[in-house]
Amino acid sequence: MPGVGRATYDEVMVPVYRPPAVIPVRGEGSRIWDQEGRDYVDFAAGTAVNALGHAHPALIGALTDQAGRLWHLSNVLANEPALRLARRLTQLTFADRAFFANSGAEANEAAFKLARRWGHTKFGPRKHTIVAFLDGFHGRTLFTVSVGGQRRYREHFDPLPGGIRHVPFNDPAALEAVMDDSVCAVVMEPIQGEAGVIPATPEFAREVRRLCDRHDALLIYDEIQTGNGRTGTLFAYEQHGIVPDVLTTAKGLGGGFPIGAMLTSGKFAEALSSGTHGTTFGGNPLACAVAGAVLDEICTERVLGNVKARGAQLWAGLTRLAQTYGLFEPPRGMGLLIGVPLRDPWRGKAREVADAALGEGLWVLVGGPDALRFAPALNIPAVDVETGLDRLERTCRSLSA
Ligand SMILES: *Cc1c(COP(=O)(O)O)cnc(C)c1O
Numbered sequence: 001m002p003g004v005g006r007a008t009y010d011e012v013m014v015p016v017y018r019p020p021a022v023i024p025v026r027g028e029g030s031r032i033w034d035q036e037g038r039d040y041v042d043f044a045a046g047t048a049v050n051a052l053g054h055a056h057p058a059l060i061g062a063l064t065d066q067a068g069r070l071w072h073l074s075n076v077l078a079n080e081p082a083l084r085l086a087r088r089l090t091q092l093t094f095a096d097r098a099f100f101a102n103s104g105a106e107a108n109e110a111a112f113k114l115a116r117r118w119g120h121t122k123f124g125p126r127k128h129t130i131v132a133f134l135d136g137f138h139g140r141t142l143f144t145v146s147v148g149g150q151r152r153y154r155e156h157f158d159p160l161p162g163g164i165r166h167v168p169f170n171d172p173a174a175l176e177a178v179m180d181d182s183v184c185a186v187v188m189e190p191i192q193g194e195a196g197v198i199p200a201t202p203e204f205a206r207e208v209r210r211l212c213d214r215h216d217a218l219l220i221y222d223e224i225q226t227g228n229g230r231t232g233t234l235f236a237y238e239q240h241g242i243v244p245d246v247l248t249t250a251k252g253l254g255g256g257f258p259i260g261a262m263l264t265s266g267k268f269a270e271a272l273s274s275g276t277h278g279t280t281f282g283g284n285p286l287a288c289a290v291a292g293a294v295l296d297e298i299c300t301e302r303v304l305g306n307v308k309a310r311g312a313q314l315w316a317g318l319t320r321l322a323q324t325y326g327l328f329e330p331p332r333g334m335g336l337l338i339g340v341p342l343r344d345p346w347r348g349k350a351r352e353v354a355d356a357a358l359g360e361g362l363w364v365l366v367g368g369p370d371a372l373r374f375a376p377a378l379n380i381p382a383v384d385v386e387t388g389l390d391r392l393e394r395t396c397r398s399l400s401a
Contacts, residue, residue, distance in 0.1 A: 005035070020355050027054025030380040030388075032363065041388035043376045044363045048193070048225050048337065051252035052297055053377035059255050062293035063286060070285050075278060081288035088295055092234055094243045095263035099272070100283035104224035104250035105139025107260035110277060111220050111246045112143055112185070114264065118218065118271035119184030129182045131217070133169040135368075137194035138187065138222055147187060150195070170200060172207040179211050185218040185246075186211070190236035193225040196371030197332055197339025205240035218245040218268060224260070225337065228252035229298040229378050232307045232335035239334070252378075255294040259287035298378060307335045307378050310385050314338055314374060317389035325396035327353070328372060338374045339367045346399070356399055362391035 006021045022040075024032040030042045030053050045051065052059060066081060073079050086098035101107045112130060119127035132138070136149040145153050146160040149169075154160055165183075167174040169192060179186075186208055192198040200208075212219040219242075226236040227249035237244055245268055250260035260282075281287075297303055311334075318331040318340055328340035346353055350366035357364050357372075367373035376385070 020358055022358055029053040029055075030377050030384040038361065040358065040361050040363045041384055041391060042363050042380075043374045043388050044365045045252075045375050045377045046256060047251065047365060048230060048375035049251045049254070050256045051228055051230070051294060051378050052255050052303075053379055054256075056255065056297070056379075058293050058297055059257075059290055062289045063257065066286050066289035072281075072284055072286075074280050075283060079283065079285045079288070081285045081292060082283035085288040085292050085295075088292060089261060089263055092295070092299065093247065093263055094237075094265070095247060096266050097264050097269035099262040099264075099269075099277075100288065101250075101260035101262065101279055102258050102281045102284075102287070103139070103260050104222075104248065105141045105144045105260075106279065106282070107224065107248035107250050107262045108138045108144045108147070108187070108220075108222060109141055110262045110272070111187070111222075111248050111264075112147060113277055114246065114262070114268060114272050115185035115218050115220065117276060118268055121271055123181075123184075123216070126182050127184045127216075128163045129165060129180075129184060130163060131165045131167065131175070131178055131183055131186045133188055133192070134166050135169060135192055135195035135198070136187075136189055136222075137192070138189075139224075169195075169198065170204045172204060172211075175208065175211055179215050179217070181215055183215050183217040185220050187220040187222055189222045189224075190226045190240065191231070191334060191337055193337065193373065193375075194367060196341060196367035197337060197373050199332065199334060200240070202240050205237075205242055209242040209244075212245070220244065220246040220248065222248050224248055224250045225375075226334075228294065229304055229307055230335055230337050230375070232304060232311065234299060234304075236334065252298075253294060254287055254291050257287050257290040259284070259291050303378050306380070310376070310380055310382065311335045311338065313382060313385050314376070314389070317385070317392075318374075321389070321393055321396055325393075325400050327396050327399060333374075336374070336376055336378060336380075339371045340374075341371045353395070353399065357392060357395045360391045360394045360398075362388050362395065364392070 134149040138144040138148045221244035246264045365373040
């Protein structure tokens with residue numbers, strides 16, 4: 001009998017989460033097992049984090065190898081895994097500079113601070129406005145939650161940082177109306193993940209780019225969730241046919257080890273000159289060694305091809321279930337980031353539906369109260385997608401009964 005269980009949670013944890021009774025203790029690939037030995041198909045991947053599933057041998061190898069060498073230096077001294085990772089990320093993207101953090105929120109914090117400082121130093125203090133999109137999500141620090149477009153996440157935390165404007169997503173006219181020369185940055189998710197998996201249209205992305213150019217504003221792509229192969233290319237911007245000025249990523253980058261990154265070009269990076277920003281743990285050798293191994297795996301046709309093939313398989317299965325049971329609408333998304341909006345009477349009850357799926361041995365995410373979200377490992381095998389869909393069908397059947 002384990003010494004801790006779900007009841008312990010309510011005794012010792014700050015109650016910001018409400019996890020179900022299940023406590024997983026082990027994982028392998030796209031399966032996890034709980035304290036009772038029950039297995040679950042993992043369509044959540046720890047919120048798009050376990051990009052290569054659980055217990056991937058190459059990641060265990062990279063972590064244990066680095067663990068025997070050097071754990072931590074702080075940024076007082078440079079370290080090889082961080083330099084190698086920065087070299088790799090700049091080779092693979094538009095960027096030529098990297099800043100490492102420990103989470104998505106911190107990567108965005110760095111991006112917003114860079115935008116503000118770039119605006120101040122290049123144009124003067126008036127150029128400080130950050131434009132963001134309604135329903136967008138950028139993290140839970142006070143700055144990132146203020147930039148985020150979900151009011152409920154910042155309620156009762158005021159006074160909040162100012163100089164932020166919110167406009168509807170995928171609405172070029174609304175964006176154009178708030179753009180002026182005080183804007184230092186526009187931040188957008190290529191797919192609004194937490195909002196229920198709502199993709200930006202490529203035309204909208206191009207319009208955002210055009211308006212940023214016209215007003216000398218930085219375009220910040222928040223690819224914390226969509227990055228690292230999730231949409232079928234290393235980053236989603238590649239499929240929009242535009243290039244951002246700043247890109248933030250985290251989640252899948254470490255495959256389960258906490259790391260975030262902000263990527264940009266040298267001419268913007270210089271706004272964060274020596275001493276203007278920092279973090280003790282950012283660029284930690286363990287995190288960077290693992291992330292390097294994650295990128296080696298992801299940047300292969302084997303994995304990126306699997307994202308497309310399994311994405312199509314999951315999409316087809318969800319389309320069929322939507323038609324058969326009417327519990328949710330047909331899917332939306334890209335690659336292996338897919339959402340389905342729930343229909344009445346399940347609208348607003350995504351948590352209940354996800355809990356019911358867990359009861360059938362399937363771990364899925366919610367995307368707000370109105371949608372289910374699927375973000376399995378990029379290397380999930382076809383058989384696990386099939387088994388997961390079977391378990392989702394059982395869930396649909398029992399909830400429709
Ligand atoms: C998860 C997420 C964040 C926040 O990342 P944390 O690691 O939780 O701080 C920010 N932006 C997007 C788009 C995300 O999906």
